[in-house]
Amino acid sequence: MVENRVSGEFGNNPVEMRDAFGATLVELGRQYPKMITLDADLHTSSKATMFKKAYPDRFVQVGIAEQNLFGISAGLALSGFMPFPSTFAVFATRRALDQIAISICFPNLNVKIPGSYVGLPTSRAGASHNCIEDIAVMRALPNMRVADPADGADLRAIMRAAAAVEGPVYFRIARMAMPPIFGADHKFEWGKGVLLREGRDVTLFGTGIMTTFCLRAADLLAGEGISAEVIHLGSIKPIDRELIAESAARTGCAVTAENATINGGFGAAVLEVLGEECPVPLQRIGVRDRWVDSGGIKELFTHHGMQPEDIAAAAKVAMCDKRRRSQ
Amino acid sequence: MHLSPEKLCELDEIAYQIRRLSLEMITFGKWGHIGGAFSMAEFLSVLYFQAMSVKPDAPQWEDRDRLVLSKAHGSPALYAVLALRGFYPIEQVYSYCELGGFEGHTDMARTPGLESSGGPLGMGLSVAVGMALAMRFNENARGRVFCILGDGESNEGNVWEAAMSAAHYHLDNLIAVIDYNKVMAKGFVWEEMAIEPFADKWRAFGWDVIEVDGHDIEALADTFHRARWVMPRGKPIVVIAHTVKGKGVEMAEFNYKWHTHAPDAQTADAMLRELARNCQRPEQGYSKLGAEEVKEEFYGGE
Numbered sequence: 330m331v332e333n334r335v336s337g338e339f340g341n342n343p344v345e346m347r348d349a350f351g352a353t354l355v356e357l358g359r360q361y362p363k364m365i366t367l368d369a370d371l372h373t374s375s376k377a378t379m380f381k382k383a384y385p386d387r388f389v390q391v392g393i394a395e396q397n398l399f400g401i402s403a404g405l406a407l408s409g410f411m412p413f414p415s416t417f418a419v420f421a422t423r424r425a426l427d428q429i430a431i432s433i434c435f436p437n438l439n440v441k442i443p444g445s446y447v448g449l450p451t452s453r454a455g456a457s458h459n460c461i462e463d464i465a466v467m468r469a470l471p472n473m474r475v476a477d478p479a480d481g482a483d484l485r486a487i488m489r490a491a492a493a494v495e496g497p498v499y500f501r502i503a504r505m506a507m508p509p510i511f512g513a514d515h516k517f518e519w520g521k522g523v524l525l526r527e528g529r530d531v532t533l534f535g536t537g538i539m540t541t542f543c544l545r546a547a548d549l550l551a552g553e554g555i556s557a558e559v560i561h562l563g564s565i566k567p568i569d570r571e572l573i574a575e576s577a578a579r580t581g582c583a584v585t586a587e588n589a590t591i592n593g594g595f596g597a598a599v600l601e602v603l604g605e606e607c608p609v610p611l612q613r614i615g616v617r618d619r620w621v622d623s624g625g626i627k628e629l630f631t632h633h634g635m636q637p638e639d640i641a642a643a644a645k646v647a648m649c650d651k652r653r654r655s656q
Numbered sequence: 657m658h659l660s661p662e663k664l665c666e667l668d669e670i671a672y673q674i675r676r677l678s679l680e681m682i683t684f685g686k687w688g689h690i691g692g693a694f695s696m697a698e699f700l701s702v703l704y705f706q707a708m709s710v711k712p713d714a715p716q717w718e719d720r721d722r723l724v725l726s727k728a729h730g731s732p733a734l735y736a737v738l739a740l741r742g743f744y745p746i747e748q749v750y751s752y753c754e755l756g757g758f759e760g761h762t763d764m765a766r767t768p769g770l771e772s773s774g775g776p777l778g779m780g781l782s783v784a785v786g787m788a789l790a791m792r793f794n795e796n797a798r799g800r801v802f803c804i805l806g807d808g809e810s811n812e813g814n815v816w817e818a819a820m821s822a823a824h825y826h827l828d829n830l831i832a833v834i835d836y837n838k839v840m841a842k843g844f845v846w847e848e849m850a851i852e853p854f855a856d857k858w859r860a861f862g863w864d865v866i867e868v869d870g871h872d873i874e875a876l877a878d879t880f881h882r883a884r885w886v887m888p889r890g891k892p893i894v895v896i897a898h899t900v901k902g903k904g905v906e907m908a909e910f911n912y913k914w915h916t917h918a919p920d921a922q923t924a925d926a927m928l929r930e931l932a933r934n935c936q937r938p939e940q941g942y943s944k945l946g947a948e949e950v951k952e953e954f955y956g957g958e
Contacts, residue, residue, distance in 0.1 A: 365793070389789065392824075397782045397817035404724075404786015407772060410793065412786075427776050428814070432783055436764050436773040 343506035346538075349481030350443060350502050351379030353488045354413065358384045361492060365405055367391060367414040369398045375445040375502070377415040395420045399428035399440075406438035411492065417451075418444030418460035418501065422467060430470055434497050437472045441491045447477075447501040448537070448588030449621060449629040459621035465593030467499040468566040474519060475566040477501040477537030477588070477595070480510045483563050486517035494519065503538045503588060505626070510541065510561070520567035524576075528558030531644045532576045532583040536562050536595045539586035539614070539635070546586075546640035557644055568598050574606040581655075582610040582647035586640050591615035610650035612643035657878040663706070667873045670701035670740055672935050675904050676928060677736035677749055683924035684944045685753030687760055691914045692806065693733035695837035695899035698871045700737045703802060703833075707880035712742035715768050719799055722771045722787050726780020727806035727835060728761040729916070735767060743769035750944070778812025781805060781832060785822050788830040788892075797829075800884055804833045808840035811849045816861065819892075823862025828888035831880070832863075835870065837901035841915045858894045870897030904931045 358364050358380055367389040372378040381388040391398045395416055402412035414421070421429065421444050433440045444467075446452075447460045468475045474496065478484035484502065491498040510525065525540070526547055535543035540561040547557040558580055562569060577583050583603070585596035596613035603609060616633050630636050659667075674697040682688030704710065708721040725734050732749075735758055739746045744767075751757025758767050761775035772783050784803035791799045809815060822830050840848045851857070855865045864887055868879045876897070883893045901915075902908030905927045919927060925942040932939045 387793075391817075391821055394817035394821065396779070396814040397785070397821055400779055400782020400814065400818060401786035401789065401821070403772070404783040404788075405790050406786075407722075407783065408787050408790030408794070410790055428779055428782070431774065431776055432772075432779050 343508045344481035345506040346478070346481060346484055346502050347376040347445070347504060349484045350445075350488070351376030353485045354380040355383045356485075357488060357492050358387065361411055363409060364411045364413065364492070365389060367398055367402055367412055369393055369395050369416040369420065371416055371445070375415050375417070375443070395425040396428050399425045400432050402440045403428070403432035403438055406433070406440050411439050411441065413441045413443060415443050415445065417446045417458065418463045419446070419458055422460065422463040426466065434470045434472045437496050439495055440497050441488075442497065442499045443502055444499060445502045446504045448503060449633065449635070450503055450505040450626045452504065453623045453625070455623040456620035461590040461616045461621060462592070462594070463499070463501070464565060464587065464589045464595050465597070468598060469593070472496055473566065474498045474564075475500070476517075476563050477565055478563050479535070479537065479540040479561050480507040482509060482511040482513060482515045483517065486511070486515050487563060490517045490519060501537055505538055507538055507541055510544070517563060519564050520569055521564060522560050522562040522569035522572040524558070524560055524572070526557070526559040528556040528580065530556045530580060531648050532558040532560060532580045533640060533644065534560050534562055534573065534583060534585045534599050536565055536586075537588045539588050542635070542637045542640055543586050545637035546644065549637060549641040550644055555644065555648070562595070562599070565595050565598055568602065570602045570606065573599055573602045577603055577607045577609045582651040584612045584614060584640055584643045584647055586614040586635070588635075589615055590618065592618055610647045610654065612647045614640050614643055657881040659706070659874060659877055664873060667698075667701045667705055667877075670705055670737065671697040671873070672931075672937060673740055674700055674733050674736045675931055677739065677746070678732035679919075679924055679927060679931070680942065680944055681732045681735065681749050681752040682918050683921060683942060684750055686918045687753050688732050688918055689729045689916050690908050691839060691902040691911070692727060692730045692835065692837065694903045694905070694908065695835050695870065695901050696730055696733045696804065697903070698873055699833060699835075699876050699897050700733055702873060702876040702880060704737045704741045706877050707884065708800070708802065710741070710769070712769070715743060719796060721799055722784070722801045724772045724774075724780045724784040724787070724801065724803045725762055726774060726784075726803055727777065727809055728774030728780070730804070730835070731758070731760065731762050734762070734770070738767065738769040741769070777806065777809040778814040781815055781818035781822075784830060784832070785818050785825070785827065788822070788827040789825060791829055792827075799829060801830050802833060803830070804835060807834060807836045807838065807845050807851060807854075808848065810834070810851050810854070819858065819861040819863065822892040826890040827892045828890055830892040831883050832892065832894040834894060834896045835899055836896050837899040839901040839910055839912050839915065841912060843912055855896055862891060864891045864893045865896060866893065867896045867898065870899035871903060904934055906930065
């Protein structure tokens with residue numbers, strides 16, 4: 330399965346996001362006695378199994394029944410517990426959308442929803458299992474917070490921040506090992522982005538694992554004498570409007586990159602901010618209104634035009650557009 | 657289970673008032689489900705005034721019983737019984753379907769005493785399973801979770817996911833109550849989607865089943881007493897209450913056209929008078945006849 334781990338390419342002790350997820354579940358379980366992890370027959374894949382081993386009495390197996398998974402979570406939250414209903418992102422956000430929307434989000438219940446196996450890297454399962462529209466769908470729900478972590482430390486910080494805030498949260502977990510961007514002391518704040526690299530010519534806005542791809546793209550661009558700013562927006566909703574507008578105003582053009590469809594997702598969220606506050610030429614990297622096929626992970630990123638090279642090329646298009654408009 | 661004549665009279669009066677208030681709410685609010693509210697009147701009366709432990713002056717009392725209205729379009733009847741039980745002043749029910757008032761479908765943020773929010777069918781039993789599990793986690797052996805479902809609602813797959821899990825977790829602190837009023841939104845249950853043999857389905861899913869006349873107050877009181885104190889032996893319990901959709905007013909009885917329909921003030925007035933006659937009460941018409949005129953009519957067609 331080495332081909333499924335782009336990590337080798339990134340070097341530097343990559344951390345499997347799922348391991349960070351399982352370990353943080355256990356950490357939070359220690360801190361929050363009212364936390365309960367629920368599962369729909371996928372715990373060894375998602376690594377929720379680490380929580381099951383640590384706290385078997387606070388682990389609830391519901392079988393392959395995602396609608397029931399979220400309904401039960403609502404009932405537990407209404408009784409003062411903090412449920413983490415864990416399953417693959419596709420089954421959470423497609424199969425159980427009504428339960429998430431009306432049983433959980435509408436009454437603003439304290440349920441933390443991990444969406445596992447997001448975007449392209451999901452083994453070779455194909456379109457049914459590649460969750461690409463979850464950002465768009467989840468961010469459309471009132472009361473819901475949405476986050477997509479860049480690395481293991483970011484995921485841990487997001488989970489801590491999810492537990493610390495009252496109300497529903499949806500966060501993404503890619504089935505991928507990522508090189509550390511953030512240190513162990515990394516803090517996550519809702520609605521705050523992180524400036525990772527300053528630049529003058531173009532801003533690369535990344536979320537989730539694509540932030541690492543943006544950093545790689547910035548290296549490629551630097552080789553061509555282009556100074557790219559890189560901003561990580563782990564908090565997709567709420568989003569850091571101030572940082573987005575401020576950076577775009579400075580560089581004059583931007584690229585967004587997400588491990589998801591560009592329709593209504595992260596790029597669209599950035600575009601909404603720019604459209605309202607600081608219209609600049611923008612290119613979006615992500616899945617372009619199509620289903621994701623089976624295939625090797627590296628192959629898929631190339632096929633869908635989501636490699637660092639594609640981000641760098643998009644940056645040059647945005648810069649060209651900026652020049653043309655200023656003439 | 658013996659109820660004194662006074663208690664029986666009280667429960668009967670509450671059921672009558674649930675119907676009156678529901679009809680007034682739906683008329684004044686210009687939207688709602690008369691049939692499915694009327695069919696629940698007796699068992700809601702028995703639940704809130706006899707079977708359940710609740711404290712209206714302390715709605716968040718930790719050891720209270722919970723009730724999830726899965727058929728959340730029956731909200732007027734629930735709003736009425738909560739008002740009658742003292743969770744809020746009766747006048748407040750007339751905010752039903754008004755902007756900022758009680759929601760058309762249940763919204764717990766708006767109405768004191770509600771234990772859940774709902775609307776889409778098939779979802780409530782899962783929520784009730786979560787509450788029953790929570791009672792287990794909290795080692796609360798006395799508490800019970802009641803969940804009211806419609807008959808047509810059992811077409812939804814989520815109901816059976818929840819049913820399977822309740823039996824798996826041996827939740828004998830969970831009592832589902834089915835308002836088997838025989839009529840769905842657009843026709844009879846047997847026409848739209850056959851659900852029989854209904855009791856056998858629940859038994860096959862690992863539940864204990866009691867069938868009862870859903871308009872017989874004494875039988876209901878006895879049923880809930882048995883379900884709560886006598887029967888629990890590791891299995892969840894379902895009470896299949898055989899009811900009449902629209903019970904109490906002839907034109908609405910077993911008539912799907914009154915599933916979702918708000919009468920005009922004159923029709924409401926006639927319905928309330930008929931209801932009073934049928935229940936041997938002094939005739940009393942629609943009390944909001946005058947107030948009707950102050951409602952905004954500009955947008956029409958509601």
